[in-house]
Amino acid sequence: MKSLEKVNYKGFIWPIIVGLVMWLCTPIRPEGLSAIAWQTFAVFVATIIGCITKPLPIAGTTLTGLVVLVLLGLSPVKDVENAKGVVTDTGILSAFSNSASWLIAMAFIMAAGITKTGLGQRIAYNMIKRFGKKSLGVGYAITGLELILGGLIPSNSARTGGVVWPIVESISESYDSNPNDDSRKKIGAFLDFLAFHANTISTALFVTGAAPNIVAQAMAAKAGYQITWVGWFLAALLPAAIFAVVIPFIIYKIFPPEIKETPNAKTWADEKLTAMGKMSLPEKIMAAVFVMAIVMWVLAGFIKATQFEASFVAFLAVAILLITGVLKVKDILNESGAWNILIWLSILVFMAGKLTEYGFIAWFAKLVSTSLHGVSWQIILVVLALVMFYSHYFFASGTAHVTALYLPFLTVAVSAGAPIALAAMTLAIISALMASTTHYANGPASILASTGYVTQGEWWKYNFILGLVYLVIFALVGPLWMHIIGMW
Numbered sequence: 001m002k003s004l005e006k007v008n009y010k011g012f013i014w015p016i017i018v019g020l021v022m023w024l025c026t027p028i029r030p031e032g033l034s035a036i037a038w039q040t041f042a043v044f045v046a047t048i049i050g051c052i053t054k055p056l057p058i059a060g061t062t063l064t065g066l067v068v069l070v071l072l073g074l075s076p077v078k079d080v081e082n083a084k085g086v087v088t089d090t091g092i093l094s095a096f097s098n099s100a101s102w103l104i105a106m107a108f109i110m111a112a113g114i115t116k117t118g119l120g121q122r123i124a125y126n127m128i129k130r131f132g133k134k135s136l137g138v139g140y141a142i143t144g145l146e147l148i149l150g151g152l153i154p155s156n157s158a159r160t161g162g163v164v165w166p167i168v169e170s171i172s173e174s175y176d177s178n179p180n181d182d183s184r185k186k187i188g189a190f191l192d193f194l195a196f197h198a199n200t201i202s203t204a205l206f207v208t209g210a211a212p213n214i215v216a217q218a219m220a221a222k223a224g225y226q227i228t229w230v231g232w233f234l235a236a237l238l239p240a241a242i243f244a245v246v247i248p249f250i251i252y253k254i255f256p257p258e259i260k261e262t263p264n265a266k267t268w269a270d271e272k273l274t275a276m277g278k279m280s281l282p283e284k285i286m287a288a289v290f291v292m293a294i295v296m297w298v299l300a301g302f303i304k305a306t307q308f309e310a311s312f313v314a315f316l317a318v319a320i321l322l323i324t325g326v327l328k329v330k331d332i333l334n335e336s337g338a339w340n341i342l343i344w345l346s347i348l349v350f351m352a353g354k355l356t357e358y359g360f361i362a363w364f365a366k367l368v369s370t371s372l373h374g375v376s377w378q379i380i381l382v383v384l385a386l387v388m389f390y391s392h393y394f395f396a397s398g399t400a401h402v403t404a405l406y407l408p409f410l411t412v413a414v415s416a417g418a419p420i421a422l423a424a425m426t427l428a429i430i431s432a433l434m435a436s437t438t439h440y441a442n443g444p445a446s447i448l449a450s451t452g453y454v455t456q457g458e459w460w461k462y463n464f465i466l467g468l469v470y471l472v473i474f475a476l477v478g479p480l481w482m483h484i485i486g487m488w
Contacts, residue, residue, distance in 0.1 A: 011055030019046030030367070037358035040074050044351045044404075051344075051400040058400075059340045062347040066092050075354060090357065095350030099311040101342050104214050106314030107154035108338035110290065112331055113321050114153055117282040120163040123148060125269045125276070128167065132265025135187055135257045138171065139248040142191065143198040147244060150202030152290050155337065156210040157443030160199050165447060168195050172453070174268050175259055179452025190257035192453035197247050197436065197466065199444045204432035205240040207232035208297075210442070211341055212398035216428040218349050219407040222356055223414065225424045229297040229310060231487070235425040238481040239474050250469060255462055282326050289326075293317045348403040356407070365411035377417035382475070384409045385430045389471065392434040398442045402431045419488035422479060429478065433470045436463050 022042035029038040047065030051058050069075040070092060080089040114120045123145065131141035146164060153159045172178070172188030179188065203209035207217055207229050217227045296313045306312065321327040332338075355361050372380055388409060392401055406427055413423035435441040439449035439459045449459050482488060 008053075008055045011050065011053040014053050015046040015050040015055070018049055019043060022046075030363070032366075033363050034359060036074060037355070037360040037363070039072065040069070040351075040354050040358055041360050043068050043072065043074065044355060047348075047351065048400050048404050057340070059343040062344040065351065066095070066347045069351070069354070090350075090353070092350065095346045096342070098218065098346045098349050099309070101214075101346040101349065103208075103311040103314050104154055104211055104345060105338040105342040106311065106318050107208060108158070108341065109318050109327070109332050109335050110293070110314065110321070111153040111155055111158045112335050112338075113286050113327050114290070115158070115163070116331065117280065117286045117326060118276060119283045119286050120149065120153070121167075122273070122276060122279065122283065125167075125272045128171070129266050129269035129273065132171075132262055132269060135190065135260050135262050136248065136252050138187075138191065138262050138265055139194045139252060140244075142168065142195050143201065143244050143248050146195075146198035146202040147205060147240075150206045150209045151294060154206075154208040154210070154214075155443075156199055156203045157447065158337070159202070160195065160444035161447050164195050164199065165451075168192055169451070171262075171265065171268070174264060175262070177259070177453075184453045185258050187257040187259045187262070188453045189458075190251065190255060192448050192451055193255055193459075193462065194248055194251050196444055196448045197251065198244075200433060200436050201240055201243045201247065203435070204243070204429050205233065205236045209432065210398065211345060212402040212431055212442075213428065215345065215349065215399055215402045216406050216424075216431055219352060219402070220410065220424040220428065222353060222407060223410050223420065223424070225410075225420045227424060227428065232425070232428070234485055235478075235482050235487060236429055239429065239477050242473055242477060243470065246473065247466065247469065250466065251462070254465065255458070285324050285326050286321070289317050289320050292320075345399065348399065352403055352407055361407055361411050364408050365415045368408075368412040368415075372412075372416060375416070377413065380416045381413050381418050381423055381426060384413055385426055386471070388427060388430050389434045389467070390437075392437050392441060398431065398435060401434070406431060422482055422488040425482060425487065426474075426478060429474065433467075433474070436467050436470060438463070 019042050022045060023039060026035050026038055029035065043065055047062060050056075050061040050065065055061060056064065070077060076089055076091040077093060078091040079087045079094055080091070082088050127141045127145045127148075128138065131137045131144070142164060145167075146159065149159045149163060153163070168188075168191045172186075172191060175187050177183050177186035177188035203213065207213050207227060213232070217232075220227050293313050293316075296308055296316075297310055299308055318327070318332070322329065322332075388405055391405070392398070409427055410420075410423055413427070414420050435445060439445055439456055448454070449456065
């Protein structure tokens with residue numbers, strides 16, 4: 001006899017309570033804010049809380065929030081046009097025309113091709129072969145691997161779970177460094193923890209490094225600033241390069257492995273590469289398609305043509321993978337992560353757009369700017385960046401966090417006089433670095449903190465230290481670097 005699927009009904013309690021209380025406060029809402037703006041905000045907040053309490057997977061939670069918008073009369077189903085054909089109220093169906101959501105969905109499918117062909121593993125083994133003589137060298141190899149994969153695989157969880165973690169686990173086991181006992185400190189704990197920070201750095205380097213980056217890109221566009229693939233890469237290049245050198249070394253010092261030399265790493269990698277054999281035709285095609293996509297994404301910063309639009313490039317790449325037989329249609333249909341993110345990312349961006357459309361963001365920006373009247377924009381931007389970073393302790397989803405705070409914070413910074421490019425990229429890169437907080441900060445954290453190699457106490461302790469390192473380095477280098485390359 002079939003039974004019902006499990007639903008975490010307790011997870012609905014806080015979203016409903018908070019949403020209902022805010023809705024009932026409509027008559028006493030803040031001055032200058034329309035009723036529909038306040039009520040939409042109430043549904044938005046309830047949805048964000050739902051993404052944290054997780055009564056349903058995030059796609060189900062956001063879809064429920066979207067349905068509530070319509071049931072409460074806060075949004076039509078289809079776009080509403082006036083007599084001149086101008087859209088006066090966007091409908092919920094328009095949410096699924098968001099190009100950023102389709103970009104990340106298609107990129108997930110491209111990532112499936114990397115996994116299926118074995119290209120990711122081949123890259124990993126070659127990195128270990130060349131840099132694996134010492135533990136610190138292996139650490140730098142993993143960091144370099146992440147920096148390469150960060151430009152190829154747009155899912156930080158896919159990079160960690162599908163490519164990097166299996167390599168870390170195999171290396172650790174080859175040195176009898178096992179989870180959940182004292183042997184974890186031989187090398188496994190060091191590599192596990194370093195792999196997470198390598199992922200954090202690679203995520204900060206590319207706009208396609210993770211879903212929250214795409215959200216920040218979409219939100220910045222709503223504020224009037226277009227973050228291109230090249231623009232993000234150039235802004236993050238020097239800070240990320242410094243992170244890639246400094247962070248592994250600091251981890252090696254504060255959380256050192258007992259094994260300092262790893263002479264077997266090259267042999268192990270050679271054995272794996274020998275077992276894989278020569279590069280297969282699917283791998284070659286996969287590599288060529290990814291190179292093509294990256295080149296086109298780079299050129300998109302210089303060539304303004306529909307054919308170079310980021311989401312179309314991803315569609316083109318997937319089409320080629322299908323035509324050449326690297327992927328099957330079934331592979332695409334089975335890539336649940338792509339369709340999952342298409343749903344919830346589209347909805348969250350749509351809800352944030354509604355807040356802008358109904359005047360909530362403009363009201364909030366005016367409120368904060370008035371409260372901070374007389375304070376320099378430099379101080380305001382620093383405060384906003386710190387709040388963005390440390391408030392992540394209260395979020396289990398980087399996407400939910402960025403969706404909730406990025407656009408309001410960017411609007412406040414610009415209203416205070418901050419150059420929009422500087423403010424947009426500072427908050428965007430901080431949004432990537434804020435994952436270096438908790439064991440539930442994002443997907444890679446959840447994966448690597450649950451392996452048994454690093455205790456929760458160690459995770460929080462050393463991440464707090466490294467969080468300070470990220471902030472100090474970026475504060476000293478980021479704004480100056482962006483000024484040197486002419487962004488502001």
